[in-house]
Structures are given as C-alpha cells and as structure tokens.
Amino acid sequence: MPQPDVNSMQQAVIDGDVNSARRLAEALVASGGDLLPAVEAGFIAGIRRVGELWDEGEYFLPELVQGAEAMKAAMAVVQPALQAAGQAQASRGRVVIGTVEGDLHDIGKSLVGVLLSANGFEVHDLGAGVPVASFLAKAEEVDADIVAASALLTTTMEVQAALVKALGSSPRHQRRRALLGGAPTTRRWAEGLGAAHAENAVQAVAVARGLVG
Amino acid sequence: MSLVDALSAGRPLLLDGGLGSAVIARGLPRGTPPEAWVLERPEEIQAVHRGYVEAGSDAVQTCTFGASPVRLAAFGLDHHCEELNRRAVDLARAAGPRFVVGDVGPTGEYLPPVGTGDEARWRETFARQTRALMAAGVDAFHVETMSDLREAKVALAAIHREAPGMPVMVSLTFDHKRRGYFTVMGDPLIPALRALAEAGAVAVGANCTLTSPQMAGLVEEALAGVEAPLVVQPNAGAPEALPDGSFTYAQTPEDFARDLAVFAAAGVALVGGCCGTDRRFIAALRRRLDEGTASP
Numbered sequence: 001m002p003q004p005d006v007n008s009m010q011q012a013v014i015d016g017d018v019n020s021a022r023r024l025a026e027a028l029v030a031s032g033g034d035l036l037p038a039v040e041a042g043f044i045a046g047i048r049r050v051g052e053l054w055d056e057g058e059y060f061l062p063e064l065v066q067g068a069e070a071m072k073a074a075m076a077v078v079q080p081a082l083q084a085a086g087q088a089q090a091s092r093g094r095v096v097i098g099t100v101e102g103d104l105h106d107i108g109k110s111l112v113g114v115l116l117s118a119n120g121f122e123v124h125d126l127g128a129g130v131p132v133a134s135f136l137a138k139a140e141e142v143d144a145d146i147v148a149a150s151a152l153l154t155t156t157m158e159v160q161a162a163l164v165k166a167l168g169s170s171p172r173h174q175r176r177r178a179l180l181g182g183a184p185t186t187r188r189w190a191e192g193l194g195a196a197h198a199e200n201a202v203q204a205v206a207v208a209r210g211l212v213g
Numbered sequence: 214m215s216l217v218d219a220l221s222a223g224r225p226l227l228l229d230g231g232l233g234s235a236v237i238a239r240g241l242p243r244g245t246p247p248e249a250w251v252l253e254r255p256e257e258i259q260a261v262h263r264g265y266v267e268a269g270s271d272a273v274q275t276c277t278f279g280a281s282p283v284r285l286a287a288f289g290l291d292h293h294c295e296e297l298n299r300r301a302v303d304l305a306r307a308a309g310p311r312f313v314v315g316d317v318g319p320t321g322e323y324l325p326p327v328g329t330g331d332e333a334r335w336r337e338t339f340a341r342q343t344r345a346l347m348a349a350g351v352d353a354f355h356v357e358t359m360s361d362l363r364e365a366k367v368a369l370a371a372i373h374r375e376a377p378g379m380p381v382m383v384s385l386t387f388d389h390k391r392r393g394y395f396t397v398m399g400d401p402l403i404p405a406l407r408a409l410a411e412a413g414a415v416a417v418g419a420n421c422t423l424t425s426p427q428m429a430g431l432v433e434e435a436l437a438g439v440e441a442p443l444v445v446q447p448n449a450g451a452p453e454a455l456p457d458g459s460f461t462y463a464q465t466p467e468d469f470a471r472d473l474a475v476f477a478a479a480g481v482a483l484v485g486g487c488c489g490t491d492r493r494f495i496a497a498l499r500r501r502l503d504e505g506t507a508s509p
Contacts, residue, residue: 184422
C-alpha cells in the first residue's frame, strides 16, 4: 500500500481536520513504510505551520486548538506503531508542565505540551491550578530537564516566581531549567527571576530545545 | 445623576485602577483569588477602593471579577456567591464613590473546540451573579476582560434580563496583531465593539493586556469606527521582576496619565487603569483631567 503524501498530512493539521488526520495516520501505518520521516514532513510540519500562522496573526485560538487536536489524533495512531517498529523518536528531554495554582487557564499550556510532544519531548502535563509542591514532586519523579509553568493572570505570576525560587534553592532541583509563559509574562520578567521565557507555543519549542541542547 | 446622564454630560468619567494587582501589593497570598479577601480581609479591599476615591475616581468597580459561580466553584467558594457579591458592593459603596460599578469578569471557560464552555451554563452563572449584585444595589455593570465576543454577549444579555434598565459597559481584551486589533478568539476590534453597542451596552471598549502606548492605535480606530461611548483601561506597562520575586510595572503614573488624558481629550468617555495601575496613576490622571492638559 502506498504512503499517503506528506502534503495531505500537513494540510489536515493546518485545516484542523481531525478525521482526515486520523485517516491519513491510519493509512500511513498500514502502508508499512518508514514512518518517522513521513510524520516529520507531514503532521509535524503541519503543526509548525499552524504555529506560524498564529504568530502571523492569521490564526486565532480556535484554529490553533483545532490544529493541535488534529495533530493529537494523528499521533495517537502513529505513536504505538512507531514504538512497535522501534522508530520512536529519541526523547529530546523530559518536561513537566502545568498552569500554576490559582490559575485555571489550560489552553496555552496544553498547546505548549502538544507542540513539545510533537517535537520529541517527553511531556508530563499536570493540568491547571498546580501548586509549587506538585511541580517539584513530579519533576523529581520523572527527573525532568525542564519545568514549564504558565500563568494567565497577573495575580498568579507570583506562583511562577515562587516555583523558580524553589527550583533554584534545592540541590535536588538545581539542574532543572524553568520555562515560563502566559499572556502577562515577559522575557525580561522571567529572566530577572533566572528563568527562560517563551512568548507563545511555537517559541516554547525553540526555547526548550535550547535549554536541553 | 445616573451614570448614563453623567456620560452624556460630556466630561470624561474617571474609573479606578487595578484591583487584583493592588491587593497583591497588600499581601494577598499566592494562589488566593482577590475575591476571597472580600470575606476574609474586607478592610484591605475597602482600603484599595478608598484609595481610588481619594485619588479622584468617579466610579469604583467591585471586587467581583471572579465572583461568578463558575469561577468561584474552582476555589470552593460558589456557595458564597450571593454573600460575596453583596459584601463586595458594600465595600465599594462604603468608600464613597459617585458610582459603584458591579464588575463581571469571564468564566475562564472557552466554547468548543477550544474548551468545554457552554452558553446555557454561562447564562445561568452570569444571571446569578447579576441578581446578587443588583440586590446589593450597584449603579451600573462592567463586563470586562472578555476575550470572546460570544461570552461578552451572553453576560450582557443575562444582565439586561436580570437587571432591566441598568447601564452595562462591556470591555474586551485585545491583542495587537499584524493585521490589527483582535481578541485571542479572533474577534476584530470594530465589528466586535459595534456588535456590543448594538446589543445595548452603554459604553464599549478595551481593558487589560495592552499598555497605554499600545492602545493609542486602538483608541483612534474605535473613536472613528464606533458611535457608542468608549471605555478604556490599559495596563501599567509590562510586569518586571524584582529581586524578591515580586514584580513591578514599567510605566510611571505620569506617563500613563499623559496618554489617558490624550485619549479623553480625543473623545474617550470613560478612562481608568487595569493591572499594575494604582492610586498614584489615578491621582495623576485626575490632575490631568481637571487641568484639561491633554498635551504632553
């Protein structure tokens, strides 16, 4: 069976077409060919393009989320096949991610998680309203390289600061790098705390690569 | 004089500044919503309100941004909805402003496909908060920091239904994209503000996210493209970290006041501040408005 073409895979993600992405992923697996190059040139290239369209102001939250949903649907099909074929991407690093305590905004953080997963990171998403202690416990459990925290309210940015402080002051956590994001946060603010910062989900991938590279 | 009469009198009305950032400055523990202090530390909330009235605010907005039942439920406070909204109004009223504005913020939920929000649930949550604020006796409502026009319209309609005849202002929060000003959901500035005005908002505008220099273009476009009175409440610049882990905002009160006085002189009907602005910002703006000095 021939592999579906990578342009269709890309387009399914760009269009946020969950069913099409899933069908293409199934066809890809059934084709029995080399999965990883097709996944990278297809679905992953698609989600990168979605991120660019967001950056360019062409896409907004609904399109971004729908693209991520299509990406997730495809990866849910492909991932087990990749693993069975021993083609799983080598993990670029382990990331614990969450929205901080007092803050319920889940979306930006979830997108960062999806994009990091798509780009080869092992992601542990703790959800929203996560206390500092839970970040630390999970980071230790999985020996995270990066602890990523989102805050969408100026009133919860202080929890991010407390998290960075807690990471820096504990010998068990000092090697982990903090990555902060969320609408009210700025690079200058994060760097003032000694943390990395990402403006958006696309940038978060580049920053995370830099942190583990 | 009602808020609507005051709006038509032709002089800009001065709202207040940030509330959440002000109570953080007063020691609100991290992870605690400001609304919790309405019940636990009312003297702190009242002190913030009083500071704004002393600084010259015509209207103060109640500490009820997150006091809709849906939002309160996340902190286990939803069964306190009525009491919390009532007490928040009492605290604002006791500070002695001309107008007490019932503040209504977003649920924090998004409609599918982004989230699992539900318009019927939103109608109910905004209706319940409105009833509580109305029973306590507000002079107007302000639906603010909305990032989805649909949610803003649900809130506006719920308030109209529960509080017929009450003036309702609605502010969305916009990003400045390459193609112009949009909410994160993709609502473009002028059509969104027009839709809210057509739905009966007495004033429409923007708050949060953007700073006053970033809002200059928005104000210009909105004044040209929207007939309804405009309400504008920018942030005080971008937050910056201090060595102790707390944060400050980049803008000075004078810089903020100068920009906002220019907006008012250009025709913005209601001016005030959002995150990071405090009584110093409002006092500086009051001086500018009273002097009529809109030039730099």
